[in-house]
Ligand code: AMP
């Protein structure tokens with residue numbers, strides 16, 4: 514079982530900030546910004562490449578969860594960044610799709626060197 518599935522099953526601890534029947538959000542263990550949260554579907558979907566037509570609603574729901582988290586943390590007006598890595602060149606390390614949510618400081622331009 515992958516590390517995020519273990520978090521979903523509460524077999525691994527995580528600082529959970531949001532949970533419903535389809536989605537979970539928790540603080541990244543190695544934050545890259547003052548606020549760094551991972552939003553994941555509970556379903557084990559490995560990468561963006563594995564998304565199917567029937568995931569449309571789930572993915573839309575994840576963005577609405579991101580919006581809710583932003584408001585709750587009071588960063589909705591200042592701003593935030595949502596990022597997904599896919600496969601090796603995309604920098605993906607955990608093969609359970611996750612949406613990085615960064616906030617808490619001006620993040621600057623996206624630089625992909
Ligand atoms: P990615 O490189 O997009 O696959 O990102 C994986 C992210 O998962 C990294 O930012 C890690 O710090 C984070 N991560 C890995 N294991 C855990 C964990 N047990 N709890 C919280 N975050 C984790």
Ligand code: ZN
Nearest residue numbers: 515518557609
């Ligand atoms: Zn998984």
